[in-house]
Amino acid sequence: MPIKPEQELTYADVTPKGVYQGRRKFLAAMLGATGAAAAWKGIEALAPADVEAANTKPISGFSKWPYSTTEPETPEKIVTSYNNFYEFGTDKSDPAANAQNFNTSNWSVTVAGEVAKPRTFTLDDLMKAAPLEERIYRHRCVEGWSIVVPWIGFPLSSVAKLVQPKPTAKWVAFQSYYDQKQMPRGPFAGIQLPYLEGLRLDEAMNPLALLTFGMYGETLPNQDGAPVRIVLPWKYGFKSAKSLVKITFVKDQPPTTWNLESAHEYGFYSNVNPNVDHPRWSQKTERRLGGSFFAPRIPTQMFNGYSDQVASMYNGMDLRVNF
Numbered sequence: 001m002p003i004k005p006e007q008e009l010t011y012a013d014v015t016p017k018g019v020y021q022g023r024r025k026f027l028a029a030m031l032g033a034t035g036a037a038a039a040w041k042g043i044e045a046l047a048p049a050d051v052e053a054a055n056t057k058p059i060s061g062f063s064k065w066p067y068s069t070t071e072p073e074t075p076e077k078i079v080t081s082y083n084n085f086y087e088f089g090t091d092k093s094d095p096a097a098n099a100q101n102f103n104t105s106n107w108s109v110t111v112a113g114e115v116a117k118p119r120t121f122t123l124d125d126l127m128k129a130a131p132l133e134e135r136i137y138r139h140r141c142v143e144g145w146s147i148v149v150p151w152i153g154f155p156l157s158s159v160a161k162l163v164q165p166k167p168t169a170k171w172v173a174f175q176s177y178y179d180q181k182q183m184p185r186g187p188f189a190g191i192q193l194p195y196l197e198g199l200r201l202d203e204a205m206n207p208l209a210l211l212t213f214g215m216y217g218e219t220l221p222n223q224d225g226a227p228v229r230i231v232l233p234w235k236y237g238f239k240s241a242k243s244l245v246k247i248t249f250v251k252d253q254p255p256t257t258w259n260l261e262s263a264h265e266y267g268f269y270s271n272v273n274p275n276v277d278h279p280r281w282s283q284k285t286e287r288r289l290g291g292s293f294f295a296p297r298i299p300t301q302m303f304n305g306y307s308d309q310v311a312s313m314y315n316g317m318d319l320r321v322n323f
């Protein structure tokens, strides 16, 4: 079972591979000299140049969403070098190292299923479905780390309006791109691919559910899910499927990758919930990436702090059963 809790991560896990391999001597010296704190500083100082997205373009003409968190943004170099994207490898540094040549040109996204007007969108058409907004969201990975990211996108509900879900549409299924030629590490990911995710219809139509095309003012770097992903800030990060090719409105609850892999560890809902531990570790606290190595872990909030916007969707549900 590949997911490790953040507490068990090794130094290699948090170090971009280019940095890790190319500057090993320097880091070894730093480690020898001043120990772990210096190593952590080293990560922050050295992450960028060799891994920072060579594959992005500026996005213009987005407005600033008024409800963004005012917490400090995580440095971009961390968000582009410490990733989960198993199609490109299971180490945190793998996606930045291995996704650089991921070809996302001529991308299209099919939106179909229980809808009156199924449609295959080119990326350009999809991006024009609604005005782009910059939204700074907290993101909490199930492994115990968190980041604060200025995403650019718009609510998924804007796309639903164009395809017109029928009354029979009760759930929404997401499918990520998968091609072994472009993702030769896929067969070794330890999970079934293509990556599948899903939501109940009301969750998918919640205004926080963001169809996301960019971050930090630019298009998404490949390792962060180019050219389009979903972002669901009240759920554990793995619900936010990257590099989407298919969005299907369906009658029945769809299968999801991590739930198929290990149902007792990863429930369908996977709402951030400090009161429900992962079977192998507590979910009560998290480490905010980008801070001091010595910064204390911070308490994890119910629904990752988005209760006002989402809690009512779960009224009457036992969130220990529906975890």
Ligand SMILES: Nc1nc2c(c(=O)[nH]1)N[C@H]1C(S)=C(S)[C@@H](COP(=O)(O)O)O[C@H]1N2
Pocket: 079, 082, 083, 084, 085, 086, 087, 140, 141, 142, 176, 195, 223, 224, 225, 236, 237, 238, 239, 240, 241, 242, 243
């Ligand atoms: N297709 C796909 N989507 C994915 C994943 C993945 O491995 N494959 N990992 C998930 C997990 S566990 C997290 S925490 C987030 C990480 O997004 P980030 O790398 O942009 O921070 O992507 C999610 N989406």
Ligand SMILES: [Mo]
Pocket: 084, 140, 141, 142, 143, 236, 237, 238
């Ligand atoms: Mo995650």
